Amino acid sequence: MSGMNNQGRPTAAGEASSSSFETYTGNKGLRLEEPLIFELDNPGATGVDLDEPEGYEPKLGAFERKARIGLPGMSEPDVMRHYVRLSRKNYSIDAGLYPLGSCTMKHNPRLNEKMARLPGFADVHPLQPQKTVQGALELMDTLAHWLKELTGMPAVAMSPKAGAHGELCGMMAIRAALVARGEGDKRTRILVPESAHGTNPATAALLQYKVDAIPATADGRVDLAAFKAKLGPDVAAIMLTNPNTCGLFERDIIEIADAVHAAGAYFYCDGANFNAIVGRVRPGDLGVDAMHINLHKTFSTPHGGGGPGAGPVVLSEALAPFAPLPYVVHGADGFRLVETVGEAKADGSHPFGRMVAFHGQMGMFVRAMAYMMSHGSDGLRQVAEDAVLNANYVLASLKDYLSAPFEGPCMHEALFDDRFLKGTGVETLDFAKAMIDEGYHPMTMYFPLVVHGALLIEPTETESKHTLDQFIGTLKHLAQAAKGNDKSRFTGAPHFAPRHRLDETLAARNPVLRWQAETPKQAAE
């Protein structure tokens, strides 16, 4: 017990002193420094109790590993503490607003985590006999049904591991359809708006397509005339994000789709922004041929510091037959996983191949399913409406303090540019870093490329008005401070984070990508 800590000695508040001195440990209260595990090595210590096997008769041939690997030894308490201390250096949605445009950082319900950990889902092997995994196949089939209904598309490929992987899958389906038409070699060009996300051109390039950029209009949308001018018999597809990366709905999307189809090309839609329209608009009604869905955005599977995600791709009638292996079908004898070209042919389809080992991100499927069932069709429609409402509220509240390149209404994200910083000597990056001091994760910066010094804010529907009001107040305050001459507050930012601004130039000039016995420990620890 430490009950005696103020035995007869109640502390009087005494005088505040915000003096800042260096501590002996480098820690500052609850702000704790932490070395690398390799610097904590205690040879012989281990955090797992295992008994040496008795009667050990190796059958390794000539392949026994002799040398020391170099892994550090630590007990369980030390490992626990190490990662808890590291975690405390992170910002997270659970701790505050995370307004990264294009990332849809929404609340991650813990129910989904719990469901994904049911042994019946988490402790099942992908290659068990199919009769022993009927529940898993049922879940995949049910999720597929929801995705098809929500998008108004007839088919979905479930196996892609993330959005970019979904793009690849969709473009492969398009390529397969063209090949089947004998136009595989003829159509070599992909039209991609300048505002597109980097994965779009990168994906097209992976398939050896030529990327042809479509300019944007003054109102942040595809320039219809320029686009039509670029259409031609050598165009394989257009890759269009809708709502687009400026947070705007492409008004002419149906006309675009019709033109694409008239030209014998296909329409790939980047569905990363599906959260803005889920339950209200079905991509199938817009003429889309393929669209990936980031389950880790719209359907709330956690980002986990960079993954894992899942990127199922919905497909139109024209592309459905080319969907990759494997896929689930529902027959009289229950659910069946079609794994081989042979079986597929028997079904009359022509899979272009396989995207990945096994069947996709089951763990994410369970989470997304729990999320969808919780919302239902009514809740999901509300998701889109509140996401759009929140974004427009931010846009309307800030457009006179920051500078907005385009007229509203926006969809799920509000885009600003850096004109309001002109002459202040404060850059977009500095402005964003100052938000860290205020306890916020910055918004997406310098993307999309079509506006200068972009600041892209996506609040998502899971933020309350109370939270948005404080956020808006903070940005107004910072905008004023920037216009005043409080420059060092920005250029020196962040002042209060676990680290001050990091030298990324040094990191790239002289890459240190792993710990080495001789790595100087420097300040850490």
Added chain:
Amino acid sequence: MSGMNNQGRPTAAGEASSSSFETYTGNKGLRLEEPLIFELDNPGATGVDLDEPEGYEPKLGAFERKARIGLPGMSEPDVMRHYVRLSRKNYSIDAGLYPLGSCTMKHNPRLNEKMARLPGFADVHPLQPQKTVQGALELMDTLAHWLKELTGMPAVAMSPKAGAHGELCGMMAIRAALVARGEGDKRTRILVPESAHGTNPATAALLQYKVDAIPATADGRVDLAAFKAKLGPDVAAIMLTNPNTCGLFERDIIEIADAVHAAGAYFYCDGANFNAIVGRVRPGDLGVDAMHINLHKTFSTPHGGGGPGAGPVVLSEALAPFAPLPYVVHGADGFRLVETVGEAKADGSHPFGRMVAFHGQMGMFVRAMAYMMSHGSDGLRQVAEDAVLNANYVLASLKDYLSAPFEGPCMHEALFDDRFLKGTGVETLDFAKAMIDEGYHPMTMYFPLVVHGALLIEPTETESKHTLDQFIGTLKHLAQAAKGNDKSRFTGAPHFAPRHRLDETLAARNPVLRWQAETPKQAAE
């Protein structure tokens, strides 16, 4: 995606600036302010989806609650964020050393948490038919067996809810035994060393006993002569902590026990410090009649910010028959829970009564069981040895920098006093608060009362040498700083915690014990 955040703009580190200014939000980087839930009330919002019952026909008679209760409305994301933000204002074992003497703040294995959540343990009702809870009764019986073996005592009462409750249970058993002997009214005095924990005298007082303090010797132990002088026909029992609260083993304990018994009294041992001797010394071999065991100390059930704990009490032959209801017996037809005096009498025992509704802290029993099984008899003995080794290492390393009132070796905790601060103007409390700035939770202060300005350090066995060395280095550094004239560093401490020193005098003078609509929000939020 926020990949563009440094598009073509790698940050250069630029100049550091440790300027400290007030932020708009009051947040400072990851140090986040948070209002009370009542200040976040959003009427109509809820974090739980429930449908109104159909066909609702109340049978409440005249007892329907009409008025508003006053609970705030919040969605799940808001609740999640609120408590995550609060949690980040706490220190914890998982984040660092927690050297509270007498508290045994050791690592809490997550395996134990997992086991306690098995539906077979967590989702079982205490009043189910006994044949449906045989596994639960088996666990209680198994844990009881381990506790009896480790203490060398023949019986154990499992139901006490914490250490103090265990003290009450043990003293009640002693009282019952005395009453059975017809000495209930005759023996009215309890001998309690000055160094005892506050719960000891408080417990004795609850039973209307007179508390008679035994002085300590210069070497921190019971003054044998003084003690014997106080023994007499009116003494009911001695309440002795061993190892005692100075972290020392009572050398004369067997002689004390013999004397107590010779005087017709009983020996209650406060077992809060059992961690020092588990697996090495059995209280039963020392002549103890009753001893509580804090499962939340020695056996690692988490402290949870102040509970819950569990305080089973082991009993000697003399006291066993008086053990309270309920208890588990193992018969041919499986395990049986003896719940009524009737059944007990049939077993030939005379329970003094019931400590609590139901059967005790099952959730803690499971955790403690998992902890014991993981260690085994060999691991538990090692626990005691490493706990004692760590404490002596701290004592030996610091005795020349701080001041130690007693000669070593100590047991599981190292005691210092405030002589090393004499003339520095720095008090024990200030010194401890300065440790907060260095990233440590302070040790126990001003306890035990037998030394002036006590600093009681209990590292426990789950701290590594690496951690202890940094801790020792820090205390040496602070001791030097105190002796130098860096006084404001101490009196102003903590400087870097979520709050500066709090005004406990104000809190007690003008108690504000609940939120009220008119409570001024002040700085928070």
Added chain:
Amino acid sequence: MRYLPLTQADRREMLGVIGAKSVDDLFRDVPERARRDGFVDLPRRQGELEVERALTKMAAKNISADSVPFFIGGGAYRHHVPSVVDHLIQRSEFLTSYTPYQPEITQGTLQYLFEFQTQVALLTGMDVANASMYDGSTACAEAVLMAHRVTKRKKAVLSGTLHPHYRAVVENLCEAGGDPVEALAPALPGKTEDIIARIADDTSCVVVQTPTYFGELIDLRAIADAAHAKGALLIAVVPEIVSLGLVTPPGEMGADIVVGEGQSIGNGLNFGGPYVGLFATRTKYVRQMPGRLCGQTVDAEGKRGFVLTLSTREQHIRREKATSNICTNSGLCALAFTIHLSLLGEDGFKRLARINHANAVKLGKALSGVAGVELLNDAFFNEFTIRLPKSATAVVDALADKGVLGGLPAGRLIPGNATLDNLLIVASTEINTDQDRADFVATLKEVL
């Protein structure tokens, strides 16, 4: 061993610093006779996988409430706890911190305790609440001792429909201190017990539970007036806190102290513990309260903060003069309570209460439709008592064999009272589906 960081090399080195030859050396103060070499006669260490397998096997021997139609109450109720609650209470910062004695680095714990105290005060309709007791039964006993301190009297009068375990705990504590307790015989639902007649000039307090052991709702107003007229306190006991979402709180009916069991909100059944005791009273009695209190204050910069306060009531300061010996309480269970109640909010909590009541009413109807079964209650919340044509214990056993956990035989906790033999106390919460009720009724018909 995975939890022990020291290696043999560490131990040798540390012994060197200490100047001891061996660890045994450090134990030299232990009397020869009591030293043991070698291990206690218990199994040796096991890996995580082995421990997990052994305990999982043991757990599987129990019939868990989630696996069957479940209707047992009697002071512990099965409610659905949102997944957020269990996630949050496992945050290292909550789970592995100690009692918040260092407020500068435990504001997280202190603020939720302040929120908890406020919530409990609001639910019970009282002025102030403490930061939790062990459980409802010990809170009840502490309330009686507090009444003794306030009234300077020693005699408690207990209603006969107080939960029998609560009664036993009160009697045990009072009698150990030599204080008399007068407990009435249980009055069945419908019959009113004349407790007012028992209130005398030496009465310290009257302890009345609502809903009662039998599930009946009780009017406290007259009892409060009578008690106050005699200078005694009314202690109201609420074993099912969810009832306060729908039922008039004791605070509005004149109670001086309200104690309750908080398990229903945020906490699982756990075979009886850990639970969380609720303790609320009037401002004027604050300094006589047992347990911890969290209070608001400011720090050196003038920022709002929270601390444990009025600790001059507590054992660690006042020792034998303390209001109670309680130290460790139910902190983490209180957190679970606070989080769950925050999630529910005003609307959700009231709706939850209505669903509980509606389910119980439906079940009562359905059961009283079974031949030979009679519902005894006039006014109840989510629990009621039925009379069966034969021994309730036998029926409950038979139901269990058929996979239904069908309630608590009234006689189990009050043995040797023949009038209770055929009485079954049945509870129904939001977890019960129509299917559960149908299964119960059908199975009951089979076994009658």
Added chain:
Amino acid sequence: MRYLPLTQADRREMLGVIGAKSVDDLFRDVPERARRDGFVDLPRRQGELEVERALTKMAAKNISADSVPFFIGGGAYRHHVPSVVDHLIQRSEFLTSYTPYQPEITQGTLQYLFEFQTQVALLTGMDVANASMYDGSTACAEAVLMAHRVTKRKKAVLSGTLHPHYRAVVENLCEAGGDPVEALAPALPGKTEDIIARIADDTSCVVVQTPTYFGELIDLRAIADAAHAKGALLIAVVPEIVSLGLVTPPGEMGADIVVGEGQSIGNGLNFGGPYVGLFATRTKYVRQMPGRLCGQTVDAEGKRGFVLTLSTREQHIRREKATSNICTNSGLCALAFTIHLSLLGEDGFKRLARINHANAVKLGKALSGVAGVELLNDAFFNEFTIRLPKSATAVVDALADKGVLGGLPAGRLIPGNATLDNLLIVASTEINTDQDRADFVATLKEVL
């Protein structure tokens, strides 16, 4: 709805600020034709309890690996993951943060990525590793494309004992890009495949797996030399990363790129995903690597810190010139890997590998003792291939009916190859007990 904080009042107020009459107003850019009023034809919202019940029921339709003697491998392995791992990866700060683009407030993520990269480099015996790929199969395909960039050649040669799914993924990606792939026919354990003969001047890389699809350990040295002699790269594939606790790492046998599946450490089976792809290579090739890299640097105060670096390789900077299109990867699975491996440490990891091998050897012995069963492998780790007297698929089905998940029929992933029909690929890890093995053998006898 519990996840949506806005109330109707909030919505009205906010629309006012925006100056819109209704939410529909905000969707005015949507073409008339595509606007839908009313809900999509799917079920309505459900409470947590209902969702939990429905999904629990679905999950219960699967036979989970923990409920039976389990011996399936084939690229995914069942290991015991310490409870600490799952607790830590659920910390809000890890689970709900994004890719660490703001290093000042994501040092937690960045530092574990740096630790992960180092661990992977150490295990594989390579210089550097990236911050993870989707899984082993996609890492393998990315390795081939990287080899094309390094060698400026286009043709990959694949061993016939490469996991068939990996082969399919490589073929799919290469052919979509118009690059030729030459894949050999599967050589059974014992038979060595003459892959060296296939290495030509236009060969970009040779892709060899060890342990192979059949569990056999392969000597890479000669293949590496031959490849290097022709200016081609050797890509080594390690599907069971635990093997590197006991087996010579590809880095010591001349591999230029090592890819692997990291699921075995820290991650569950999850019916196939999410898993974590490992990707390691030589320093000289760093700038051709796909995926994220975390690097060490200093902050403005000179303190060590970590950042994502060399991003000029990545899609968000280089767009169509990027080395890959990967963006989201397997961050949290990499964290689980890093934590589990930290818990094991040098000694624990090696011991784990020895236990796996010992269990497999014991099982191989026991199974080859069954009449008509032949063990084909000479050298293996925790997986091997046996020849049965009848169709492996039929046997596996029969075993499953009797409650044993007894391995992977070699032909399931390589259909239409008669020589594989009777071959069963069997794995055994630390989770298998003697009882499991006994049950397997006994049941196998029954079904043969």
